[in-house]
Amino acid sequence: MTGDRVELVIFDCDGVLVDSERIYCRVDREVFARLGAEFTEAELVEHFVGSPKEIWTALVEERRGEPLPPDWHEPFRPLYDAALDAELTVVEGVTDVLDALDVPFCLASNGSHHSIRRNLTRTGLLDRFEGRIFSAHDVARGKPAPDLFLHAAATMGVAPERCAVVEDSAYGVRAARAAGMRAFGYTGGLTAADRLTGERTVVFEDMRRLPALLGVMAA
Template sequence: MTGDALDLVIFDCDGVLVDSERICVEVDAMIMADLGVEFTEAEILELFVGSSAEVCTAVVEERLGRRLEQDWQRRYEHLYDAAFADRLTAVDGVTQVLAGLTAPFCVASDGDHDGIRRSLRITALSDHFEDRIFSAADVPRGKPAPDLFLHAARSMGADPVRCAVVEDSAYGIRAAHAAGMRAFGYCGGLTPAARLEGPGTVVFDDMRDLPRLLAARDHTGA
């Protein structure tokens, strides 16, 4: 399996490594109802999936018309914990991809470290990443800012222009471009391809195709 001409492949976690997006959308809807605000599934998908905690909070506060208490999301963490423990699985094909990828790789997610490690542990992906786990908690700004991806590259000793980012959200794709990295948009989950498409982004719907796509980008230097 190829991809070794790259300095680093950076994977998002939710929706790319673990098949969590449907679960998250359902739990998000429950939380919004508890807060007394209504979002459709389409709005949750567009506004929340792949966003940082700061972006999410701002969207909810705008709809509510009031401020939320600090760390308001913590009181709902048990809902995600229970749903993930019961239903979370790895994205189809990703285990084989990780096992055969020869380029260095890591995970960089807007989730916190505990949440990322929990998801990797439940889906038996932990051994593929060990300590190569980066969180938005490590940087001043989450996605769509480039801070997280640049932090991951710096920590791994990689040149940003020789990094590839695998994302499933528009926020993540924007962050990859802002970091000067190659963007690969995975649309095999809930996010429609149209939300990921754009100049400089390779969109694909089968995770097993990723090594071939990485190799093609390496060969062209695009």
């Protein structure tokens, strides 16, 4: 499989294109504490970064000892919006990578279309991905299931084995492997390298290395 040229690069959004995971973890910790669910920063990184809504919701409800109320998140939206408006930036090196790629690319995230587009707009990346944005809301199961990546590849008309996925979370890397795609685990954010290492996966810390790594793995 490593002899096949990469024909599509699928980027995760949070933590790969935009440096949002640090912001989300900090605000999540405050919000969940107010809801009666205390988490350490390490727990948030391990269990929440890249996780589907079903997983992190169950963890919060278990920790607080009761279900979350309907629309529990609405009062806290301003906290997230204010932090993202003030602090959100592009992951260092991403624009250089997008300029350097000589193959098509798209985005596939467990986030909603609204949150994806909001963060791409905040960082000036929306035009680069317009018409090629895929959300877990488009499929039956989000990451770590392979559904989202397979949906993105099928829509873009590329076979899974010719796709490369760039991820920063264990959930995302698992989804890429399950989809039969090559995984590139970015460790310049919050997730430690040992949580991304595994079969058909290249782990790297400097985003600017990605174009060269894509060529090496396809050689």
